[in-house]
Structure formats: structure tokens, C-alpha cells
Amino acid sequence: MTAQSALVIDTVKKTYDGRRFALNGVSFEVHQGEFVSLLGPSGCGKTTLLRCIAGLETVSGGTISIGGRQASSAKSSLQPHERNVGMVFQSYALWPHMTVFRNVEYPLLFIERDGAKREKKVSELLSMLGLGGFASAHPFELSGGQQQRVALARALIGDPAIVLFDEPLSNLDAALRDSVKLLIRSLAREMNFTSLYVTHDRSEALVMSDRVVLMNEGDIVQIAEPLTMFEAPAGKFAGKFLGEANFFRGRILSPPSDGLVRLRTAEGLELVGTTKPGTASQNDAAVDVMIRFGHATPAKHVGPGEEGLNRFQMRVKDVIFGGELLQFVGDIVSDDAAAQPIAPFTFISTQPVAKVGDTLEIAVPYARTLVFEEVP
Amino acid sequence: MAMPSGMSRTDGFDDAQRGGPRRQDRTAKASWGSVAWAVVLVALLVVLVILPLATVLFGAFWSQSPIMPGGELTLDNWEEVLTSRSFLKGVRTSLVIGVSVTLLCTIAASALAFAVVRTNLYFKRAVEGAIYVNLATSPFVLATSWIALATPHAGLLNQLPGLDELNISTVQGIVFVMVTFFVPWFYLMVKPSISTMDSRLEEAAAVHGAKPSRMVRDVTLQLIRPALLGAVLLIFVMAVDTFSIPALLGAPSGITVLPYQMYAYVYSFPAAWEKSAVVGIVLLVFAVVLLLTRDKVVGDVRRYRIVGGKGGAAKTIRFPPALRHLFSWLALGYVVVATVLPIVGLIAGAFLKYATGQGITLDALTLQNFGVLQNAGFQSSFRTTVLVMIVASFFDVALCLAVTILVFQTRIRFLSALADLLVRMPVGIPGIVLGAGLLWAYVRIPLPIYGTMAILLIALATRYLAQTFNTVSSAYLQISPELREAALVSGAGSLRIVRDIDLPLMYRALGTSLVFTMILIGGEVNSSVMVSSPNASTLPIFLFQVLSGTGNPQFAYVVALAQLALVVIVGGIAWLVGRLFIRHLAYGAQRSQNV
Numbered sequence: 001m002t003a004q005s006a007l008v009i010d011t012v013k014k015t016y017d018g019r020r021f022a023l024n025g026v027s028f029e030v031h032q033g034e035f036v037s038l039l040g041p042s043g044c045g046k047t048t049l050l051r052c053i054a055g056l057e058t059v060s061g062g063t064i065s066i067g068g069r070q071a072s073s074a075k076s077s078l079q080p081h082e083r084n085v086g087m088v089f090q091s092y093a094l095w096p097h098m099t100v101f102r103n104v105e106y107p108l109l110f111i112e113r114d115g116a117k118r119e120k121k122v123s124e125l126l127s128m129l130g131l132g133g134f135a136s137a138h139p140f141e142l143s144g145g146q147q148q149r150v151a152l153a154r155a156l157i158g159d160p161a162i163v164l165f166d167e168p169l170s171n172l173d174a175a176l177r178d179s180v181k182l183l184i185r186s187l188a189r190e191m192n193f194t195s196l197y198v199t200h201d202r203s204e205a206l207v208m209s210d211r212v213v214l215m216n217e218g219d220i221v222q223i224a225e226p227l228t229m230f231e232a233p234a235g236k237f238a239g240k241f242l243g244e245a246n247f248f249r250g251r252i253l254s255p256p257s258d259g260l261v262r263l264r265t266a267e268g269l270e271l272v273g274t275t276k277p278g279t280a281s282q283n284d285a286a287v288d289v290m291i292r293f294g295h296a297t298p299a300k301h302v303g304p305g306e307e308g309l310n311r312f313q314m315r316v317k318d319v320i321f322g323g324e325l326l327q328f329v330g331d332i333v334s335d336d337a338a339a340q341p342i343a344p345f346t347f348i349s350t351q352p353v354a355k356v357g358d359t360l361e362i363a364v365p366y367a368r369t370l371v372f373e374e375v376p
Numbered sequence: 377m378a379m380p381s382g383m384s385r386t387d388g389f390d391d392a393q394r395g396g397p398r399r400q401d402r403t404a405k406a407s408w409g410s411v412a413w414a415v416v417l418v419a420l421l422v423v424l425v426i427l428p429l430a431t432v433l434f435g436a437f438w439s440q441s442p443i444m445p446g447g448e449l450t451l452d453n454w455e456e457v458l459t460s461r462s463f464l465k466g467v468r469t470s471l472v473i474g475v476s477v478t479l480l481c482t483i484a485a486s487a488l489a490f491a492v493v494r495t496n497l498y499f500k501r502a503v504e505g506a507i508y509v510n511l512a513t514s515p516f517v518l519a520t521s522w523i524a525l526a527t528p529h530a531g532l533l534n535q536l537p538g539l540d541e542l543n544i545s546t547v548q549g550i551v552f553v554m555v556t557f558f559v560p561w562f563y564l565m566v567k568p569s570i571s572t573m574d575s576r577l578e579e580a581a582a583v584h585g586a587k588p589s590r591m592v593r594d595v596t597l598q599l600i601r602p603a604l605l606g607a608v609l610l611i612f613v614m615a616v617d618t619f620s621i622p623a624l625l626g627a628p629s630g631i632t633v634l635p636y637q638m639y640a641y642v643y644s645f646p647a648a649w650e651k652s653a654v655v656g657i658v659l660l661v662f663a664v665v666l667l668l669t670r671d672k673v674v675g676d677v678r679r680y681r682i683v684g685g686k687g688g689a690a691k692t693i694r695f696p697p698a699l700r701h702l703f704s705w706l707a708l709g710y711v712v713v714a715t716v717l718p719i720v721g722l723i724a725g726a727f728l729k730y731a732t733g734q735g736i737t738l739d740a741l742t743l744q745n746f747g748v749l750q751n752a753g754f755q756s757s758f759r760t761t762v763l764v765m766i767v768a769s770f771f772d773v774a775l776c777l778a779v780t781i782l783v784f785q786t787r788i789r790f791l792s793a794l795a796d797l798l799v800r801m802p803v804g805i806p807g808i809v810l811g812a813g814l815l816w817a818y819v820r821i822p823l824p825i826y827g828t829m830a831i832l833l834i835a836l837a838t839r840y841l842a843q844t845f846n847t848v849s850s851a852y853l854q855i856s857p858e859l860r861e862a863a864l865v866s867g868a869g870s871l872r873i874v875r876d877i878d879l880p881l882m883y884r885a886l887g888t889s890l891v892f893t894m895i896l897i898g899g900e901v902n903s904s905v906m907v908s909s910p911n912a913s914t915l916p917i918f919l920f921q922v923l924s925g926t927g928n929p930q931f932a933y934v935v936a937l938a939q940l941a942l943v944v945i946v947g948g949i950a951w952l953v954g955r956l957f958i959r960h961l962a963y964g965a966q967r968s969q970n971v
Contacts, residue, residue, distance in 0.1 A: 054861075080865045081866070087861075087865045090858065093858035093859045093861065095862070106863070106866050107866035154862070158866075
């Protein structure tokens with residue numbers, strides 16, 4: 001444990017009824033002032049872990065330390081109010097019978113005896129969050145975005161060691177969600193609070209976090225900075241969860257050298273791809289291949305002498321306009337005159353580079369053709 | 377005796393919430409303080425619920441009345457009772473009355489509920505209001521007013537030209553009065569399922585090719601089926617268990633139902649408590665079997681919960697003018713007969729010198745009946761009634777709140793389940809069995825309870841525990857658990873959360889529950905008739921004594937009016953308190969509940 005760790009999760013396990021595992025022994029740290037997201041599909045254990053950190057549930061094994069103090073182990077557990085955490089709930093959980101001021105003041109009642117000091121602190125925080133005029137309003141009189149900010153204020157008011165967010169944007173509409181996302185990010189920078197943010201939405205995790213902890217079925221799949229996780233996912237699951245991509249199954253033709261490996265897909269397409277260092281891929285080993293939609297381009301847009309590219313023919317069957325990007329959907333076709341479809345393929349571009357029915361050559365850098373060991 | 381959770385559905389107010397919010401993590405250990413608290417609660421419930429049951433059970437197999445020394449275990453009581461002609465006749469009468477009441481209630485109440493919720497009926501508000509009035513009118517008051525209205529020859533209705541044959545002291549008369557009493561109960565149980573029904577489900581059937589008749593059969597009826605079946609079985613049990621109306625109207629003319637036979641065995645000479653206990657066990661088994669069946673038949677409520685999307689309101693069915701008038705007048709006619717007539721009858725009866733067969737003239741009017749208000753017996757029972765209404769209902773709501781918190785918020789698995797079961801059991805215990813059990817238990821227990829107001833309080837507090845628990849716990853479950861967790865994370869302890877979060881959000885629901893319980897307790901007879909004594913008797917019991925004794929029956933109408941006035945006062949106070957205090961506390965609570 002380092003001095004700057006606001007939160008240390010050490011091989012935390014959680015079982016229900018002693019049988020079903022919700023958490024299989026997960027470990028990670030959140031540093032002081034860091035914004036970390038817990039990302040994963042529903043049922044992956046992320047919310048369970050958050051509730052364990054808040055003290056709303058107990059752990060079956062391992063330890064949780066908050067601000068350098070052990071808060072949870074299988075044997076003992078601090079009560080939620082002894083943990084010095086703030087929490088923003090999915091439903092915001094604002095108390096409908098209290099004013100905005102009373103909602104935000106509530107955690108201070110247990111820390112600060114001086115009413116005048118409490119009032120000063122609450123007023124400052126409310127005006128900082130643009131809620132200065134709403135102190136005496138009741139939560140139901142506020143908009144969704146304002147309610148969200150009140151919930152945030154309540155979580156921050158006690159200067160917690162860490163602020164826990166439980167999918168707080170899922171109740172907002174899409175437009176509001178984007179602005180609140182940016183608001184939380186900028187506040188976290190400005191006020192330098194430490195955050196652990198649970199979400200199933202990859203764009204929230206990518207936009208807001210310093211680091212992302214990706215979970216699946218009670219295990220941590222990968223811990224990385226957003227860009228790294230997007231560009232170099234640890235496996236097929238991470239690749240799929242972080243963004244849209246084409247996937248192929250294949251077998252290794254020759255062992256890797258300099259991180260590059262030659263392989264043939266099940267459809268018979270020969271490609272060169274990149275494996276992670278340390279991946280011991282034998283000849284004929286089964287692999288998954290991933291090419292992100294955005295990493296494939298028409299070959300005519302690539303410089304003529306460019307090396308290190310997989311090239312193949314594609315016929316476009318549909319062009320989908322999705323707002324800022326065009327999505328070209330079609331099939332990879334055989335090189336010969338027959339141009340038989342081999343496998344479905346999609347890429348995106350900001351330009352109208354092809355029309356429906358066009359056949360064009362596609363280029364994908366070896367470095368963007370990611371090869372993972374197939375998970376049985 | 378296992379009574380699964382479904383037994384709680386006494387009133388159908390809340391099925392949807394059950395199992396909704398997540399319970400607290402039960403893997404954590406509970407503190408010693410909360411365990412001690414749970415033990416106290418469970419012990420209290422055992423004394424209230426199990427003690428009387430065990431006593432009746434024991435009594436049915438004991439050769440002597442409990443006040444007599446000695447005795448041994450025996451089956452003779454059973455042989456004697458089950459083979460007696462009076463018992464068999466009682467079974468038949470009870471079943472005839474029970475089935476008829478249930479059938480007529482089902483037709484009247486579901487038609488009324490459907491008409492009020494789903495159609496363009498006139499006078500909807502008036503009809504619904506009048507239906508609820510009967511819920512607040514106690515069974516004895518209703519029966520008393522029908523005595524004023526339809527006693528052979530002397531009854532007020534029999535003075536009207538062309539009518540002189542009405543006789544309320546018949547099986548038909550009893551059934552009629554009971555129907556008017558149980559319709560509001562039935563109505564309350566089915567109305568929520570009709571009003572929360574999403575008519576888009578019906579539209580979906582229509583769009584996909586179902587004719588209207590087919591749509592009603594395949595969708596509409598299927599959706600309200602659980603509530604309907606649940607109500608049918610519960611009303612059947614309640615009708616068979618009812619002592620009050622059949623005792624008042626039927627006993628004088630020899631129509632005796634099983635609950636009355638229980639009473640008669642105790643108050644005949646020589647008192648045969650052991651035989652009374654046998655009848656009690658028969659009633660108890662009947663109730664339990666039916667309520668368990670109800671659990672089975674009603675099945676998993678979740679299957680009928682509407683999935684996905686925003687809930688659309690039930691669409692109004694628009695009758696053409698002719699039908700609309702016809703149905704409106706029918707509904708209005710029902711409430712005039714069921715609600716308005718009895719009140720008019722009581723008032724008229726209270727101002728008449730005596731019942732004659734000679735028509736009503738101005739000479740016959742008098743104020744002298746109100747002299748009964750000076751009667752010491754009346755005054756003491758009035759005071760007792762007010763006292764038990766307040767004490768027992770506050771006790772019930774407090775106990776049910778404590779049990780709710782134990783069941784849904786603590787980590788003590790076994791004690792929670794036990795408390796949950798115990799608090800729901802009284803709905804399956806016929807009132808008269810409860811009263812008898814308490815009487816026999818406290819005759820033996822050397823505490824100053826037997827023959828005092830304490831035993832009356834115990835009986836009345838136990839009687840409506842399940843109903844009170846149902847309303848209190850459903851109010852509690854409506855509070856999102858996150859609101860509590862937010863307080864917990866903020867630093868509040870468990871008691872502080874109850875004070876700062878739970879109570880303020882429940883004030884309104886608790887108030888409603890309190891008034892509901894208070895009114896039921898104020899009019900209760902079934903359980904209190906056995907445990908009342910000259911020192912401790914309530915207004916309904918006093919009314920029973922006036923009517924079954926030799927006093928002037930005109931007095932009874934004044935007493936019944938006093939009983940009615942009590943309900944009006946309680947309702948009025950509740951309304952005032954609600955307006956003045958609760959309103960601003962609960963301001964906006966409902967609206968932001970879903971945020």
C-alpha cells in the first residue's frame with residue numbers, strides 16, 4: 001500500500017449463500033485525486049464491489065482499505081458512516097421531504113457541531129455547483145441535472161476520502177448525460193477529489209476516467225488508461241466491450257516474431273496481426289482477430305509505398321449514416337473474378353468513400369489487426 | 377401451522393411492492409442489541425397470537441371447562457359436537473350464508489369497481505364515497521338500522537304503502553345486510569387491479585386480431601383474476617367467521633351460525649367451553665385451509681405485473697346515453713339502499729317513541745330516547761370505546777412498524793421470518809376464536825387481566841394486526857432503499873434513519889393506517905364479545921346487550937347513532953390533522969419518490 005492510495009482493494013471475494021460467487025478475488029488501487037471507473041456488463045460484480053466499499057455489504061474474503069485504514073475484511077467491517085466515503089446513488093436518493101440545503105447539510109450533522117460553520121460550507125458548495133438559488137427548494141422542484149448536482153454536493157460535503165458513483169447518469173436523457181459527464185470530470189479535476197465510478201457505459205468510462213477497471217463475471221479483465229484499453233484491449237471481451245469491431249476466428253500459421261504473427265481465418269483469409277508481448281502462440285493455435293471499424297480504410301487513401309498493411313477486397317452492401325460518421329457494411333470477397341463473399345466486414349469513415357455495390361480494396365495496418373488467444 | 381406470506385393479502389392494497397426493493401445484505405452479523413429487540417418483539421407476538429390459539433386447541437381436547445379443576449385429554453367433546461343436530465344445522469346455515477354473501481358481493485363489488493374505474497358512469501364520486509361509508513359503519517350499526525327499517529310490521533319500510541312483508545330476521549335478511557357490509561371490503565381488494573390495468577395490453581390484443589369479447593376474456597379478466605380470486609376466498613372466510621350480524625338478526629329467530637354457537641355454548645347453562653372450543657377449531661381449520669388455497673390459486677403475483685414501458689392509464693369505456701343512464705341509476709340505487717337508507721332508518725328510529733304498525737305521525741316523535749345517553753352503562757362503554765380505539769390502534773401501528781423494520785431491515789433471518797409469520801396470522805383466526813382463546817387463557821393466568829379492560833385491549837389489538845401490518849409495511853416498502861443507504865453513508869445510525877427518513881416519509885400512510893385500524897377496532901364485535909365484562913365493555917357490546925335484552929329497542933338506535941358519530945369524529949380529526957400538519961411534511965414526497 002502506498003501513501004497516496006485513497007482506496008486499496010486486495011483480493012476481495014464475495015459469495016452469496018456461500019455458493020454463487022459475485023466477486024472472485026479482485027485487487028486494484030485508487031490513488032489520491034484519481035478518477036477510476038469500474039466498467040462492465042450488468043451482473044459483472046461492479047455494483048456489488050461498490051456496495052462493499054461503501055459498507056452496505058460485507059466481503060467474504062480479502063480486505064478493503066480506505067484512506068489507509070482497513071475498512072472491510074471477512075472478519076470485521078466498519079459501518080458505512082465510519083468509512084469517510086461519499087456516494088452518489090443511481091436514483092440520486094435525495095430525501096424528498098428535505099430541502100436542497102438540508103439534503104446537502106445532512107452528512108455534516110455528524111461531523112460539524114457548529115451550525116454557522118455548516119451553513120457556510122453548504123452555501124459555498126451549492127454556489128460552486130451552480131445551485132446557490134435553490135437552497136430552500138425541494139428536490140422534486142429541480143430538473144434531473146440539478147438533482148444530480150445536489151446528490152454530488154451531498155457526497156462531497158464531508159470531504160470524503162473517496163466519492164463512490166453508482167451509475168448516476170442512467171436516469172438522465174442523452175443530451176444531459178453528455179454535459180453532466182463533462183461537469184463531473186471538470187469538478188473532479190478542479191476540486192481534486194478521488195472518485196470510483198461504476199458504469200456499464202463505455203463512453204462514460206472513457207470520457208471521465210484517469211484509469212478504467214474492466215470487470216466481467218466477478219473478475220477484473222484489464223486495468224488501463226482509457227486510450228490504452230481502447231487501442232490495446234487485453235482480450236476479445238475487452239475489445240468488444242470498449243468499441244465496435246470486426247471479429248474473426250483463426251489459426252496461427254507461423255510463430256510470432258517482433259510481435260507479428262501470420263494467421264489464417266476460418267473463412268480462409270490470410271492476415272498478419274499483432275499479439276501482445278509474452279503471448280506464447282504455437283503454430284496452429286486457435287486465435288481471435290479483431291479489427292476496429294475505424295482502423296480499416298480504403299487502400300486508395302493510403303500512401304502507395306506504405307508497408308505493413310493487410311489488404312483485401314470488400315463489396316459494400318449498405319451505407320449507414322449515423323450522424324458524424326458513415327458506416328460501410330458489406331462482405332470481404334475473394335480476389336478472383338468470381339468475387340465470392342467470404343466474411344462480413346464493416347468500416348467507418350467521415351467521407352462518402354464508397355457507394356452501395358462498389359467493390360474496393362481495404363487496408364488495415366498489421367499493428368491494428370489485433371490477435372488474442374482464443375478463450376475457451 | 378404454516379401461514380405463508382400470501383395470507384397478508386387481506387386487502388390487496390400492496391401486492392405489487394412485495395419483493396420489489398432489495399433487502400439488506402443478510403450475510404453480515406447482527407448486533408446483540410438488535411437481536412434482543414427482535415426477541416422481545418417475537419415474544420410479544422407469541423403472547424398475542426399463539427397463546428389464544430393454543431388455549432382453544434387445548435380446550436377442544438380437554439374434558440372440563442378451564443375454570444373447573446381437574447380434567448383429562450379426551451375426544452368426547454368432538455363426538456358430542458360433531459354428531460349434534462344443532463352443529464350440523466349451524467354448518468349448513470353458515471355455508472348457505474357464506475356462499476350467498478360471497479356470490480352477491482362478487483357481483484355487486486366488481487361491477488361497481490369496474491363501473492367506477494373504467495366507464496363513463498355519472499355520480500362516480502358519490503357512489504365511491506358511499507361505498508366507503510359502509511366500511512366505516514360497524515356491522516352492528518348496520519344490523520341495528522335494518523332492525524329499525526325492516527322488522528316485521530313495525531319496521532319503517534313496512535309502513536310504506538304496498539310493503540309490509542319485509543323481515544330482516546331471516547337468512548335472506550342476514551345475507552343482504554352482510555353483503556352491504558362486505559361490498560366495500562371486496563371493492564377495496566379488486567379496485568387497485570382494475571385501475572392499474574394498462575389498457576394498452578387490451579389494445580395489443582385488439583390490434584392482433586381479438587374481438588372485444590375475446591379480448592375481455594383473454595386479457596382483461598386474466599389480469600384481474602388473482603385479485604378477484606383472492607377477494608372471493610377472503611370474503612368467504614370473513615363471512616363464515618362473522619358473529620356480529622347473524623347474532624343480532626338471526627339468533628332471536630333461531631338462525632344460528634357457527635360463530636354464534638361458539639358464543640352460545642359459553643353463555644348457556646351449564647357453560648360448555650370445551651364444546652365451544654371444538655366449534656372454534658372447526659372454524660379455524662376452515663379459515664386456514666381456504667386462505668392457504670388462496671395462496672395457491674392466486675399464485676405468483678409477479679406473473680401479472682405489467683412488464684416494460686410507461687404505464688398507460690386504464691382507458692374509459694364510453695356507454696351510449698341510454699345504457700349510461702341505466703347503469704348510473706342502478707349504481708346510485710345500490711348506494712341509496714345500502715348506505716343512505718340505514719342512516720335514515722337510524723335517525724328516524726332514534727326520534728320515534730315506539731315502533732308501531734300504525735304509520736308515522738308527528739305525535740310519535742320524541743327526544744326521550746336520547747335519555748340513554750345519561751345511562752351509566754352507555755357512558756362507561758363510550759369512554760371505554762374511545763380509550764381502546766386510541767390505545768389499541770396506536771399500539772398496533774407502532775408494533776407493526778417495529779416488526780416491519782425487523783423484517784425488512786435487520787439481519788436476523790430466523791426471528792424476522794417468525795415475526796413476519798406471527799404478525800400475519802390473525803387474519804386467519806376467526807374473531808370469536810381469538811376472543812374465546814384469550815378469555816380461557818387469562819382466566820388461568822394470575823394477572824389482573826381477566827375481566828378488565830386489559831383483555832379487551834389485547835383482543836382488539838390482536839384482531840386487526842395483519843391488516844395494519846399490511847398497510848404499514850407496504851408504506852415502508854415504497855421508500856426506496858437508496859434513501860436509507862444515502863443516510864447510512866452520510867453517517868446516520870439506524871434509529872436516526874428511522875427518525876429522519878422513514879417516519880417523515882411515512883407520516884401520511886401511518887396516519888391512514890391508524891384511522892383505518894381505529895375505525896375497525898371501534899366497531900369490532902366478533903373478538904370482543906367474549907372478553908367484555910360489566911367493567912369493560914365497548915359501545916357495540918352495549919348495543920348488543922340493549923337489543924338482546926329487555927330494554928327499549930328505540931334506545932339502540934341512539935346508541936348506534938353515537939357509534940356512528942364516533943366514526944365521523946375520528947374521520948374529522950384525521951382530516952384536520954392531515955390538512956394542518958401532515959400535508960406540508962409529505963409535500964412532494966410522492967412525486968419525487970420515483971426520481
